Amino acid sequence: MPEPHSERYRQGMATRRTVLGDVHVDRASAAATPFDQPFQELITESAWGTVWSRPGxxxxxxxxxxxxxxxxxxxxxxxxxxxxxxxxxxxxxxxxxxxxxxxxxxxxxxxxxxxxxxxxxxxxxxxxxxxx
The missing domain is CATH 1.20.1290.10 (AhpD-like)
Structure with missing residues (x-):
């Protein structure tokens, strides 16, 4: 499963790690399968890369x-x-x-x-x- 490399994904992963911690994110990433990998990408880009990363x-x-x-x-x-x-x-x-x-x-x-x-x-x- 190749990791998406969009800027929003990279920002999302950085924010996700800052908030949830490396241990949690590493565990979630390791548990991802082809079935739920698209979901992991979606939440990383949308929740973490868009909403949690907004200024204000x-x-x-x-x-x-x-x-x-x-x-x-x-x-x-x-x-x-x-x-x-x-x-x-x-x-x-x-x-x-x-x-x-x-x-x-x-x-x-x-x-x-x-x-x-x-x-x-x-x-x-x-x-x-x-x-x-």
């Missing part, structure tokens, strides 16, 4: 909005991944708590409650990893 908002701001949207939609695995990424984006635990309060009001208490449980578990895991 900081990675911290994009991180908070992304977590709120994912929580509102009930995408727990993606919430967990992006909560973990806050170690790289500068969004604090207080930022995430505030974003999830907005989720409670605008998307519903059950969505926020579920996302808060996910975030608490991720933070506990991160704290344990740091302590080790």
């Amino acid at each position: 908002w900081t990675k911290r701001e994009r991180s908070m909005v992304t977590i709120a949207l994912l929580a509102a939609l009930g995408h727990d695995e993606e919430v967990a991944m992006h909560v973990r990424a806050t170690a790289n984006t500068g969004a604090t635990r207080e930022d995430i708590a505030e974003a999830l309060l907005h989720v409670a009001i605008y998307a519903g208490v059950p969505a926020a409650n579920r996302a808060i449980r996910v975030a608490k578990q991720v933070f506990a895991d991160m704290d344990a990893e740091q302590a080790a």
Whole structure:
């Protein structure tokens, strides 16, 4: 599977690595198959190379909005991944708590409650990893 070499792809890969970390991106890239390689290219170019790489908002701001949207939609695995990424984006635990309060009001208490449980578990895991 040849790697696309468009500038948007290269920018997307750099941004993706900055936000999610090399370990996560390397794992996702290694797990790609011919079936999902086009999807990996799509998200690298569109989500990371276009949206996350735009000027105007900081990675911290994009991180908070992304977590709120994912929580509102009930995408727990993606919430967990992006909560973990806050170690790289500068969004604090207080930022995430505030974003999830907005989720409670605008998307519903059950969505926020579920996302808060996910975030608490991720933070506990991160704290344990740091302590080790």
